Amino acid sequence: METRSWVREGLRAIAGGIFAVGLAITNLPLLAMSLVALALSPVPFLGLALLPWATNLVRMRANLERRLAARAGIAIDCPYEPPPARALPGGWKRFRWIATDPATWRDLAWLLPGALVGFVLGLLAVVIPLYGVEGVSLLPLWLYLSVDWYGYGVFWPIANFSEAMLSMPQGVLFLALGLGAAPWLLEVNAQFARIFLAPTKAAKLRLRVAQLTVTRADTVDAQAAELRRIERDLHDGAQARLVSLGMTIGLAEEMIERDPAAARKLLAEAREASGTALLELRSLVRGIHPPVLAERGLDGAVRALAMSLPLRVTVEMELPGRPETPVESAAYFATAEALANVVRHSKARTVQIYVQHVDDLLLMTVSDDGIGGADPARGTGLRGIGRRLAAFDGTMSVSSPPGGPTVVTMELPCVLSSPKTSPSSGTG
Amino acid sequence: MRVVLAEDLALLRDGLTRLLEAFDFEVVEAVDNGPALLPALIKHRPDVAVVDVRLPPTFTDEGLQAAIAARIAIPGLPVLVLSQHVEPLYARELLSDRKGGVGYLLKDRISNVAQFVDAVRRVADGGTAMDPEVVSQLLARREPLAVLTTREREVLGEMAEGRSNAAIAAKLFVTEKAVSKHINNIFTKLGMPPSDDDNRRVLAVLTYLNG
Numbered sequence: 001m002e003t004r005s006w007v008r009e010g011l012r013a014i015a016g017g018i019f020a021v022g023l024a025i026t027n028l029p030l031l032a033m034s035l036v037a038l039a040l041s042p043v044p045f046l047g048l049a050l051l052p053w054a055t056n057l058v059r060m061r062a063n064l065e066r067r068l069a070a071r072a073g074i075a076i077d078c079p080y081e082p083p084p085a086r087a088l089p090g091g092w093k094r095f096r097w098i099a100t101d102p103a104t105w106r107d108l109a110w111l112l113p114g115a116l117v118g119f120v121l122g123l124l125a126v127v128i129p130l131y132g133v134e135g136v137s138l139l140p141l142w143l144y145l146s147v148d149w150y151g152y153g154v155f156w157p158i159a160n161f162s163e164a165m166l167s168m169p170q171g172v173l174f175l176a177l178g179l180g181a182a183p184w185l186l187e188v189n190a191q192f193a194r195i196f197l198a199p200t201k202a203a204k205l206r207l208r209v210a211q212l213t214v215t216r217a218d219t220v221d222a223q224a225a226e227l228r229r230i231e232r233d234l235h236d237g238a239q240a241r242l243v244s245l246g247m248t249i250g251l252a253e254e255m256i257e258r259d260p261a262a263a264r265k266l267l268a269e270a271r272e273a274s275g276t277a278l279l280e281l282r283s284l285v286r287g288i289h290p291p292v293l294a295e296r297g298l299d300g301a302v303r304a305l306a307m308s309l310p311l312r313v314t315v316e317m318e319l320p321g322r323p324e325t326p327v328e329s330a331a332y333f334a335t336a337e338a339l340a341n342v343v344r345h346s347k348a349r350t351v352q353i354y355v356q357h358v359d360d361l362l363l364m365t366v367s368d369d370g371i372g373g374a375d376p377a378r379g380t381g382l383r384g385i386g387r388r389l390a391a392f393d394g395t396m397s398v399s400s401p402p403g404g405p406t407v408v409t410m411e412l413p414c415v416l417s418s419p420k421t422s423p424s425s426g427t428g
Numbered sequence: 429m430r431v432v433l434a435e436d437l438a439l440l441r442d443g444l445t446r447l448l449e450a451f452d453f454e455v456v457e458a459v460d461n462g463p464a465l466l467p468a469l470i471k472h473r474p475d476v477a478v479v480d481v482r483l484p485p486t487f488t489d490e491g492l493q494a495a496i497a498a499r500i501a502i503p504g505l506p507v508l509v510l511s512q513h514v515e516p517l518y519a520r521e522l523l524s525d526r527k528g529g530v531g532y533l534l535k536d537r538i539s540n541v542a543q544f545v546d547a548v549r550r551v552a553d554g555g556t557a558m559d560p561e562v563v564s565q566l567l568a569r570r571e572p573l574a575v576l577t578t579r580e581r582e583v584l585g586e587m588a589e590g591r592s593n594a595a596i597a598a599k600l601f602v603t604e605k606a607v608s609k610h611i612n613n614i615f616t617k618l619g620m621p622p623s624d625d626d627n628r629r630v631l632a633v634l635t636y637l638n639g
Binding site: 271274275278279282285286291292294295296300303304307308309310 | 481482488489511512516517518569
């Protein structure tokens with residue numbers, strides 16, 4: 001098993017090497033094109049359109065390199081500035097956006113050295129195992145027998161029959177070497193690409209600011225909408241009921257002497273109205289911050305939630321403490337939304353919730369045995385989870401092939417406080 | 429009957445004291461925080477404790493924790509827990525020692541004074557008083573209950589809330605004999621061992637629903 005995966009990885013890397021050689025060659029026309037576009041940029045009209053167009057192609061190539069690097073295990077973030085609003089193709093705004101982005105020039109600087117390194121390393125990744133194949137297939141033997149002058153490995157030229165036979169074990173060695181070295185060669189290539197293609201420190205900060213701006217706007221919007229909803233619920237619900245309650249009691253007060261029986265009826269009505277007001281307040285509170293979350297933290301709140309669902313839920317928690325309240329709340333509501341999605345869409349019979357805290361990361365997984373096919377691009381529920389988590393730099397990913405199972409994985413960076421009191425929960 | 433009360437809001441504490449005393453209970457001590465509750469219970473050994481879940485100093489669930497701790501210190505101590513919200517999870521924890529004498533009600537229920545006082549008495553007698561909201565949540569998530577008829581499910585719900593046969597009969601306007609017939613059917617269908625003792629039967633039902 002171990003060897004098989006090792007061989008598979010090697011073969012994949014060799015294929016990657018062939019690919020890298022081909023791609024390295026494409027760098028050259030791209031470079032020539034960019035240089036021409038650059039030289040022509042003072043030409044009116046044409047110049048403004050040409051450079052962004054050429055840069056676009058270079059960026060596609062660079063992004064492909066980033067993707068390949070990610071497959072080789074080297075993560076390279078995309079460094080480009082987002083395009084300006086209302087930038088027309090061929091316009092000055094667009095030209096300036098391209099020309100002032102340092103990533104444009106770093107991409108350009110990478111094209112030639114990247115091509116050289118990619119070509120050489122890619123070729124090595126292919127040639128070494130190929131040489132091994134030559135030896136293993138005893139090709140040197142046949143060549144030696146027919147042309148009388150041939151060499152392989154350490155024997156140049158091959159002097160006798162047994163040396164020709166020895167090409168086989170040597171070939172096996174070369175093949176093993178090639179298979180082992182190919183992934184490493186691709187990794188080195190990716191490392192080299194990273195020097196040019198990764199965002200600079202300034203670009204990283206700029207990207208972070210852009211991301212924070214988006215998530216902050218989302219959070220503020222969501223919060224404002226939430227407050228509006230609460231205001232409306234209070235205004236139309238509990239508040240209105242308390243007004244009517246006061247009126248009913250006032251009326252009963254008036255009637256208590258004249259018609260005690262009617263007054264008693266009114267008081268009974270008032271009591272019922274107070275019950276309804278409380279019911280509404282309770283459901284409102286649950287939506288803002290569930291009391292059980294305040295009392296028991298994520299562990300208890302998720303368990304309580306699990307108990308209220310009409311399917312079989314197993315909950316596994318490995319939390320040595322509690323996260324900050326806002327993070328805890330986001331984690332809870334994200335899990336609740338994921339579970340609500342399961343109940344609404346999945347037709348699942350069982351759900352597993354797994355929560356753990358590893359390396360300052362709160363990891364929450366909700367998996368069900370339902371019909372699958374969940375798509376975050378379509379479901380507002382799943383998108384809402386993503387937004388909720390993004391406010392805390394958290395992420396969500398969904399794996400849901402048609403036919404199931406669906407696994408929603410949520411991550412939230414956070415530290416845990418040490419537990420104040422450990423509630424002796426006797427639940428299983 | 430002697431009562432120890434734990435409630436942090438002065439308005440509610442005084443109101444509850446007044447209400448209980450109007451129905452011939454004697455409130456021997458009314459505490460306003462969690463840490464004071466356990467010593468008060470051990471000192472007075474009341475007939476029943478009426479406890480708010482959320483109490484100072486942490487305003488989480490120390491009322492509940494103190495109640496559970498008290499029942500470990502004084503096994504079978506009747507405790508009626510009150511809260512602004514109810515969770516089947518908490519009900520399960522309260523019931524886990526299977527000793528009876530447990531109540532868990534929304535504070536809203538106090539406004540129906542007669543029923544509330546009845547619940548306090550029932551708990552003091554070793555019975556159970558479970559909030560209808562807890563019971564409905566428990567009933568909603570149990571698939572095997574589909575084998576029961578509507579009437580049987582009604583009876584099961586009333587039983588889970590802690591009512592005796594007589595009380596169920598009165599509430600559903602049927603004879604006591606009809607109620608015990610329904611109960612027999614329920615126990616047979618759900619495969620629970622029958623029992624003549626009201627309190628033990630209620631506990632069996634709640635244990636089943638909590639399972």
